[in-house]
Amino acid sequence: MGQDEILRRRLCAVLKSLPWPVHGLGSQTELPARLAAGCIVAVQEPDLDLLALLQRLRQYDDRVRLILLTDDPDIANAVAALRQGVHDLIELPLVEREFHRRVRCAMLTINLMNSP
Amino acid sequence: MAESKAKVYIVDDDEAVRDSLSLLMESESIPSCCYESAQAFVDEFDGGKDGCLLLDVRMPGMSGLELLDWLHEHGAQLPIIFITGHGDVPMAVDAMKRGAVDFIQKPFNDKDVLQRVHEAMDSSEKTRASRARLDNWRQRLESLTPREREVMTHVVAGRPNKVIALDLAISQRTVEIHRARVMHKMRVRSIAELVRVAALLDR
Numbered sequence: 272m273g274q275d276e277i278l279r280r281r282l283c284a285v286l287k288s289l290p291w292p293v294h295g296l297g298s299q300t301e302l303p304a305r306l307a308a309g310c311i312v313a314v315q316e317p318d319l320d321l322l323a324l325l326q327r328l329r330q331y332d333d334r335v336r337l338i339l340l341t342d343d344p345d346i347a348n349a350v351a352a353l354r355q356g357v358h359d360l361i362e363l364p365l366v367e368r369e370f371h372r373r374v375r376c377a378m379l380t381i382n383l384m385n386s387p
Numbered sequence: 388m389a390e391s392k393a394k395v396y397i398v399d400d401d402e403a404v405r406d407s408l409s410l411l412m413e414s415e416s417i418p419s420c421c422y423e424s425a426q427a428f429v430d431e432f433d434g435g436k437d438g439c440l441l442l443d444v445r446m447p448g449m450s451g452l453e454l455l456d457w458l459h460e461h462g463a464q465l466p467i468i469f470i471t472g473h474g475d476v477p478m479a480v481d482a483m484k485r486g487a488v489d490f491i492q493k494p495f496n497d498k499d500v501l502q503r504v505h506e507a508m509d510s511s512e513k514t515r516a517s518r519a520r521l522d523n524w525r526q527r528l529e530s531l532t533p534r535e536r537e538v539m540t541h542v543v544a545g546r547p548n549k550v551i552a553l554d555l556a557i558s559q560r561t562v563e564i565h566r567a568r569v570m571h572k573m574r575v576r577s578i579a580e581l582v583r584v585a586a587l588l589d590r
Contacts, residue, residue, distance in 0.1 A: 344476040350490045353483040360480050 272296040273314030273340075282312060282340075285367055289374060299324050308334035310358075310377045315341040325356045334381040338373065340365070393438035393508055393515075395419040398428050398454065399470070400446040404493070408441055408470075411497055417504065425449035429457060436465055437515050439488075439507035441500075444471040444478065455485055464514050466507035470495060524584055527573050535572070538565040542578060543585040 272295075273279045279295045286293045291309070296302060299320075302311075311328065313319065321339075328335050339352055342363035349360050358380075359373050395417055397408045405421040412419035418438075422428040425442075426449050440458075444451040455467055469482050472493035479490040488510070489503045531539065534555075541551040548566065552559040575581045 341476075346474055346476055346479045346490060346492055349476045349479050350483060353480065354489070359484065360476070362476055 272298065272302075272311055274298060274316055274318065275314065278314060282314075282365075285365070285370060286312070286374065289371060289378075291378060299327060302327060306331045306335055308332055308381050310336045310338060310374060310381075312338045312340060312374065314363075315339050315343070321352060321355065321357070328356075336377040336381060338377055393418075393511060394436070395438055395504055395508070396422065396428065396436065396440045396465070398422045398425055398440065398446075398451070399443040400424060401443070404443070404470070408500070411500060412504070415501055417508070425451065425454035425457075428454065432458075432461070432463070434461065434463065436463070437511055439466045439468060439504060439511055441468050441470055441504070444469050444482070445473055452482060452485065455482070455487060459486060464511070464518075466511050468500075468503050468507055470500070521587065524573075524588055528588060530572050531569060535565050535569050538562060539569045539573075539581070539585070542566055542569065543582050 273282070274297055276297075279297070283293050283295045298318075313324065315321075325337065328337055336358035337356070338359045338361060339357050340361050340363050341349070344362045352360055358377055361370060361373055395408075395412050397405050397412075397419055399405050399408070399421075400423055402423070405423070409419045409421055422431070424446055428440075429449070442451040442454060449457070451469055451471075458465060458467070466488040467486070468489040468491060469479075469487050470491045470493060471478075474490065474492055482490050488507050491500060491503065528536070537555065538551060541554065546554070548559050548562045552562045555562070570576075570581065573581060573584060575584060
């Protein structure tokens with residue numbers, strides 16, 4: 272999820288090699304009404320209202336994880352985000368292998384399927 | 388605020404940091420105890436520590452993160468606040484994902500540290516109290532006879548006395564007596580309370 276279309280497409284392409292379906296979303300308003308389980312990878316943009324997003328995710332099943340991607344790494348903000356309920360936080364630019372590993376870990380914590 | 392037994396355990400290889408943190412705790416009348424290494428803390432650990440741990444990440448020998456893992460392996464539920472002068476985002480994320488409650492950078496703001504410590508001490512006290520409550524319920528459950536436990540399982544499942552009597556091949560009157568004993572021994576006033584307690588013990 273992110274407004275930057277080029278980055279979003281790239282993220283989708285990177286995630287397509289994992290065994291789960293991938294959907295690109297421009298913003299929080301495009302989130303589906305219902306989501307049983309899964310992982311939302313959101314790019315931390317100036318417009319992103321993290322608290323509102325976490326509140327929105329709480330309406331879903333508790334098997335929905337949020338991974339935040341940030342290009343403005345700051346320890347205090349990262350810790351605050353994790354304390355608020357973000358499952359993981361990854362710095363941009365992405366290292367593809369590490370990104371795959373973290374998404375797999377998030378998916379495995381919700382017990383969707385075994386490690387492919 | 389936490390009970391008097393609770394302390395802030397300060398583990399840092401830098402004596403100046405230990406002194407400054409312990410003075411800070413003293414200024415708020417929070418009891419504290421200092422250790423110069425993670426190993427020194429482990430050597431003294433008896434499982435009965437309450438409060439919170441202010442922990443440096445990088446130390447000679449056992450690191451702060453290794454101590455966090457060690458405490459989890461030993462079932463300790465002390466909230467851990469990391470304080471480091473050499474942290475980065477991946478390290479902070481890793482520590483938080485491993486179960487730390489906070490990650491503060493040096494030089495730290497005294498007010499911030501005190502606020503986090505108070506939060507951690509309160510959460511530690513709540514955990515301790517709920518653990519004590521659960522132990523209490525467990526003891527009461529253990530005081531039931533096997534038959535009373537059987538009847539309790541049926542009662543909690545919402546079965547009427549008549550059905551329980553048929554299932555256990557005993558009289559309805561006997562079920563009523565067992566049921567009354569279960570309520571008395573578990574010290575609950577209603578079936579709803581018994582169901583709630585059973586659910587807690589089942590977790």
